[in-house]
Amino acid sequence: MKTRLTELLGIKHPIVLSGMSWISVPKMVAAVSNAGGLGILATGPFDAEQTRQAIREIKSLTDKPFGANATLLFPGAADNARVALEEKVPVINFSLGKGDWIVKAAHEYGGKVIATVVNHKHAKRAQDYGCDGLLVTGYEAAAHGEEATTFCLIPSIASAVDIPIIAAGGIGDGRGLAAAIALGAEGAAMGTRLMTTQESPLHDNYKKLSIEKGTYDTLYSNRFDGLGCRVLDTKAARNAVRQGLNIRKLLEALPNSVDIAKQMHLPYFKLFIGVMLSGWKNARQLAYMANAFKAIRVATEDGDVKEGVLPVGQVMGLIKDNPTVKEVIERTVKEAEEVARNLAIKAKIEIAAKPAAAKAKTTRKAAPKAKEKK
Numbered sequence: 001m002k003t004r005l006t007e008l009l010g011i012k013h014p015i016v017l018s019g020m021s022w023i024s025v026p027k028m029v030a031a032v033s034n035a036g037g038l039g040i041l042a043t044g045p046f047d048a049e050q051t052r053q054a055i056r057e058i059k060s061l062t063d064k065p066f067g068a069n070a071t072l073l074f075p076g077a078a079d080n081a082r083v084a085l086e087e088k089v090p091v092i093n094f095s096l097g098k099g100d101w102i103v104k105a106a107h108e109y110g111g112k113v114i115a116t117v118v119n120h121k122h123a124k125r126a127q128d129y130g131c132d133g134l135l136v137t138g139y140e141a142a143a144h145g146e147e148a149t150t151f152c153l154i155p156s157i158a159s160a161v162d163i164p165i166i167a168a169g170g171i172g173d174g175r176g177l178a179a180a181i182a183l184g185a186e187g188a189a190m191g192t193r194l195m196t197t198q199e200s201p202l203h204d205n206y207k208k209l210s211i212e213k214g215t216y217d218t219l220y221s222n223r224f225d226g227l228g229c230r231v232l233d234t235k236a237a238r239n240a241v242r243q244g245l246n247i248r249k250l251l252e253a254l255p256n257s258v259d260i261a262k263q264m265h266l267p268y269f270k271l272f273i274g275v276m277l278s279g280w281k282n283a284r285q286l287a288y289m290a291n292a293f294k295a296i297r298v299a300t301e302d303g304d305v306k307e308g309v310l311p312v313g314q315v316m317g318l319i320k321d322n323p324t325v326k327e328v329i330e331r332t333v334k335e336a337e338e339v340a341r342n343l344a345i346k347a348k349i350e351i352a353a354k355p356a357a358a359k360a361k362t363t364r365k366a367a368p369k370a371k372e373k374k
Contacts, residue, residue, distance in 0.1 A: 001333050004164040005186035008132060009091060009112060010065050012036030013333050014187030015177070016135070016166050017194055018142075019069035019093060020311070021045050021293075022300040023202055026054050030061035031199040031325040040067040040093050043080040045297070051080040055087045065090040067114070072097025074289070085111070093135060095144075100129040116168075118146040118153075120160055127161045134161065135189055138169030139220070142192050143311040144227050145169050151183065158184025172315035174335020178343075181336070190328075192313040198324045203303030206232070206310050207322055215317030224295075224309065226288030232310045240295060240309055245288055253287035 003014045015037035017024055021044040029039030041058060043051045051068070058066055068089045070081035073096040084092055085105045092099075092106050095116035103113045107130065115126035116135040123134055136157050138150025148156075150169040158165055167180035168189035180188045195202050196210045209232065219237050220230045223244040231237045243249050292309070299308025323331075 001337060003181065003186040005133065005166060008164055009038055011038050013329055014166075014181075015329050015332060016040060016067075016187060016189040018168060018189045018191030019043075019067070020142075020191050020195065022297055023191075023195055023200060024069075025201055026057040026061060028194075028199055028201065028325070029058050029066050031197075032194065032329070033058075033062045033064035033066045035326040035329045036064075037329050038065060038067055038091060040069050040091070041089075043068055043077070043084070044071055044074055045293075046080060047076055048079040048083045051083045052087060055084065055089060067091030067093050069093040069095070069116075070099075070102075071095050072099065073285070075286070085109075099126070099131070103130040114166065117157075118144070119148070120157060123157045123161055127163050131163060133164040133166060133186075135166045135168055136185070138167070140314040141169030141230065142313040143229050143231075145230065146228055150180070154180060154183040154185050169313060170315050172313075172318040174332045174337070175339055176315070177332055177336040178339040181340075190332075192315050193319060194325060194328060195312070196319050196322055197328055198322060200325075202300055202310075205303035205305055206299060206308075209234075209305070209310075210312065210316055210319050211322065213316055215314050218312055218314055218316065224288075225292035226285045229292075230311060230313060232312045232316070234305065234309065236295065236305070236307055237309045240291075245284065245291075249287075249291055253290040 001014060005014045006012065013036040017029065017032040017037060017039045019040040019042040021042045024040055024042040026041065029041050032039035041054055046054060055068060068084040070077045072078060072094055081092065081094065081102055088109045088111060091112045091114060092102055093114045093116060094102055099113065099115060106113045112132040114133040114135050115131045116137060117123045117126060118137050126134060136154055137145045138153045139145045139147055140150055150167055154165060154167050164186040165184060166187045166189050167185035171177060171180055171188040171190055172193040177188045194200065196207045213232065217233045218230050219233045219241060220228065221241045222228050223241045224231060295307065295309035296311065298304040299310040302308065
């Protein structure tokens with residue numbers, strides 16, 4: 001299946017692995033790229049040196065194109081992006097920040113840049129400063145989508161920009177991929193579906209839940225990590241949403257932020273002062289993030305169903321098995337091609353039927369006149 005996206009990125013299939021912290025690790029990224037898609041490394045939990053090591057590990061596992069992401073709101077994310085640029089990663093994906101400097105540096109070595117956006121304003125701005133593509137995230141998606149659904153958001157942004165779009169949110173099989181392309185996208189990002197695969201490092205407890213739970217078993221709130229975020233509906237998730245950032249959770253953010261600083265090898269005092277000087281709004285957001293990071297990590301790595309919280313999309317309702325990455329990608333593409341063929345056949349039949357119906361109608365009208373002549 002060829003689209004503008006496959007041509008742009010040099011990949012076989014128009015399927016992208018979403019950059020998910022603690023999920024989109026080197027082996028997972030390589031598995032997706034080796035299967036013909038585009039794997040994207042999640043650098044959120046890494047410091048600069050860990051990012052460099054992860055990128056080099058991916059290069060040792062695949063010779064196919066791959067990407068690395070940077071959520072620019074996070075501490076240390078800009079440093080991780082610089083490392084990705086130094087390592088000449090083929091595709092850089094950024095979000096929650098201005099990435100014009102990333103575009104300039106990536107284009108110098110022939111790299112491509114994809115901005116993750118959730119609205120028209122950010123989409124147009126990303127195109128204006130030279131991004132090669134957009135990853136457009138709808139309301140159905142895991143983690144951070146806004147209130148517009150994929151079905152409405154993709155065609156409206158496709159009409160507003162000229163660069164290729166990757167649709168994210170609600171896509172878990174070939175029907176979703178075919179629909180995304182019909183809506184104006186050039187490919188699809190799959191996070192929740194690829195999260196439950198044999199190569200995925202997601203703990204088996206949550207793989208099991210992802211298969212058992214349905215479309216309605218998610219929560220969407222800005223009281224988990226401070227942004228509109230969709231997560232698996234569990235007792236821990238409901239508690240997190242109910243509490244928001246009350247005094248207790250604000251106090252918990254301090255030791256949690258210490259853990260993050262240690263994990264990313266950042267001087268905590270420097271990090272703390274920087275956060276405080278950035279203003280209350282930003283400090284509050286980062287406090288939310290500190291608590292959310294811990295909850296996501298213990299869910300993903302430890303399988304803790306009491307304290308852990310896992311971002312998932314509504315497409316979870318379509319997940320019924322735990323196959324390999326290759327199986328997911330190949331059957332998704334095969335099904336999308338079958339859907340496209342069936343639609344084309346149906347359209348031809350309907351088009352062919354119209355002239356026949358019109359001719360029959362004309363004949364019926366003409367018949368009485370022929371009888372009158374006799």
